[in-house]
Amino acid sequence: MPAGIEILLPQGSPLTDIEYETAEPLIPFGCRSGACGACVVEVLDGFDSLGETDPEETDFLEDLGRTDGHYRLACQCRLLDSATVRVVES
Template identity: 80%
Template sequence: MPHGTEVLLPEGAPLTDIEYETPQHLIPFGCRSGACGACVIEVIDGFRSLGEADLDETDFLEDLGRTDGTYRLACQCRLLGSATVRVVE
């Protein structure tokens, strides 16, 4: 996201709801089902605040070469607390 951009979402909201909170397209979304990889984010802080990744998401991230455990698919995240993320290009 642009440096310093802060978006507030209600607890339990899917991270895809971010596009309803700002006119900017901060995170690119494609399929919204965890199959296209358009919404890969790097979690800078608050990894556990995005819910647990299921095995399908983890396997797909490995297929994309994102194996160090700091990446998620934004479309699969539910916001459970505060988190700082960076959109992966």
């Protein structure tokens, strides 16, 4: 997220709910089904707090060149605990 912005969402919320908490979109969501790559985020802290990564998401992230394991598709995440993410510039 932009420096200094903290968003609180209820546990279990999809990360897409973040758009209802701010006046301007912070994460660009496109298809919302994990197929477009618009919402790639780098997880700086709390990777395990964003739920399980399924094989299709992992494969797609690899296709996008995000192979080091610190990236997620925000549209595929459910917030289970605290996490810090940074939007990846396309």
